[in-house]
Amino acid sequence: MKSYMAKPESIERKWYVVDATGMVLGRLASQVASILKGKNKPTYTPNVDTGDFVIVINCDKIVLTGKKAEKKFYRYYTGYIGGLKEIRYDKLLEKKPEFVVYRAVKGMLPSNSIGRKMLTKLYTYAGAEHKQQAQKPELLKLI
Numbered sequence: 001m002k003s004y005m006a007k008p009e010s011i012e013r014k015w016y017v018v019d020a021t022g023m024v025l026g027r028l029a030s031q032v033a034s035i036l037k038g039k040n041k042p043t044y045t046p047n048v049d050t051g052d053f054v055i056v057i058n059c060d061k062i063v064l065t066g067k068k069a070e071k072k073f074y075r076y077y078t079g080y081i082g083g084l085k086e087i088r089y090d091k092l093l094e095k096k097p098e099f100v101v102y103r104a105v106k107g108m109l110p111s112n113s114i115g116r117k118m119l120t121k122l123y124t125y126a127g128a129e130h131k132q133q134a135q136k137p138e139l140l141k142l143i
Contacts, residue, residue, distance in 0.1 A: 011038075013052050015138070016052055017140065019139070031142045032122070036051040037051050037110075049118055051121060056125070057125050057130055058127065060093070074089060097126045101124045102124050106119055
């Protein structure tokens, strides 16, 4: 019996809309990353990007459990000497809520060229409106 290996030209991609209202950040990010990888399909192949497109709306209504909002920091380096900057997650959630979700999903994808390709299929929006109505995305209810 032969194993099925998906070919990039034979993949059919769907569009999904996920409403992040009241969802926990890590749980949402892991489920969205799984859809971007294509693990929800029977044709999943690890070395081929078989995932679907995901639009996450209402990123400003995401929830962090416990005291993570005050204790968790987003750190980045500017490139200059002593240029390590950090922002608390509750401040970042007020300024750029779509970036918080984007960063969490990015951390759960592979750190290689396929992972970067998967990340281009993610669209995050702070409000309830999105620009991809022409693709006719279907609403996906995550647990």
